[in-house]
Amino acid sequence: MPFAGFYAAAPFAWRVSHLASDFAMAWFKGWSQKDQRRSRTVLLSGVAGLAFIGVTMKRVPPGHVGLIEDWRGQLLPGMYDDSGTHWVLPIVQHPVSVRVYPVKKKLVKEFTTKDGKPVEVMLQMKMAPKIYYVPEIYLRFGRDYGRSFLEQEGAIDVNSVVSQHTFDELVGDNADTEDIVDEIVSRIEDAAFFHKIKLRDPNIVFRDPNADDDEGP
Numbered sequence: 774m775p776f777a778g779f780y781a782a783a784p785f786a787w788r789v790s791h792l793a794s795d796f797a798m799a800w801f802k803g804w805s806q807k808d809q810r811r812s813r814t815v816l817l818s819g820v821a822g823l824a825f826i827g828v829t830m831k832r833v834p835p836g837h838v839g840l841i842e843d844w845r846g847q848l849l850p851g852m853y854d855d856s857g858t859h860w861v862l863p864i865v866q867h868p869v870s871v872r873v874y875p876v877k878k879k880l881v882k883e884f885t886t887k888d889g890k891p892v893e894v895m896l897q898m899k900m901a902p903k904i905y906y907v908p909e910i911y912l913r914f915g916r917d918y919g920r921s922f923l924e925q926e927g928a929i930d931v932n933s934v935v936s937q938h939t940f941d942e943l944v945g946d947n948a949d950t951e952d953i954v955d956e957i958v959s960r961i962e963d964a965a966f967f968h969k970i971k972l973r974d975p976n977i978v979f980r981d982p983n984a985d986d987d988e989g990p
Contacts, residue, residue: 837870838907848908871907871916875899875973878919883982884932890940893982894931896923896957899973906969913968922970930960931977943979950979 833839833854841849848869879897886892900919902910914921934957935943942949954977965972 833868834870836874837872838904840869840871840908840911842867842869848912852904852907869911869916871902871911871918873902873904873907875901875971876919878923880920880923880927882928882931884935886935886940886943887937888939891982892935892940892943893980894935895978895980896927896931896961896976898961898975900965901971901973903969903971910969918970922965922968926964926968927961930964931957934960940981944981 838852838854840852843849877897877899879895881893881895883891883893900922902918910918914925934953938953941947943953957977958975961975962972
């Protein structure tokens with residue numbers, strides 16, 4: 774049961790609440806009504822203060838950098854690492870965590886060749902942001918910057934190169950295929966350098982999107 778832990782803890786919570794109630798009654802016993810009201814006010818204020826602190830203090834997940842975005846979608850100055858906590862005002866601000874460790878991203882999309890035929894391109898590589906430029910990268914590509922970069926910048930470079938070559942040059946057993954791949958990688962690396970994103974282990978594969986349809990069961 775998903776709530777088994779909750780139900781198992783319910784009797785314990787009930788006992789704790791009763792113990793707290795008995796303690797409060799014993800503590801306030803013999804006090805004047807004025808003193809009891811003052812003490813309750815102080816107690817409630819303390820509980821509310823602790824609850825507010827718990828809501829406003831946020832911790833950055835390991836391997837991420839923390840940013841704070843206001844209600845207008847603008848980032849506040851500063852970044853936070855995963856070594857501690859930082860303050861966030863509820864409602865008007867919300868925390869954003871961006872991964873800084875290399876993460877593998879993949880894009881599979883069809884493009885049109887020079888001779889008007891469709892070709893499927895599988896583009897895959899590891900990506901990581903340059904830490905000091907994380908705010909700029911987030912504003913440009915969002916939290917999932919790697920996927921957005923490939924869908925926007927990477928797809929443009931692939932389309933530009935693929936449109937200059939025929940289907941057989943890309944999919945067939947052609948000696949120039951490696952040079953075509955190198956050209957695409959070079960273009961994407963230039964775009965990544967401009968946007969302050971580090972790339973590793975690029976891999977590009979050209980495939981016939983209709984190959985599976987031609988094969989028998």
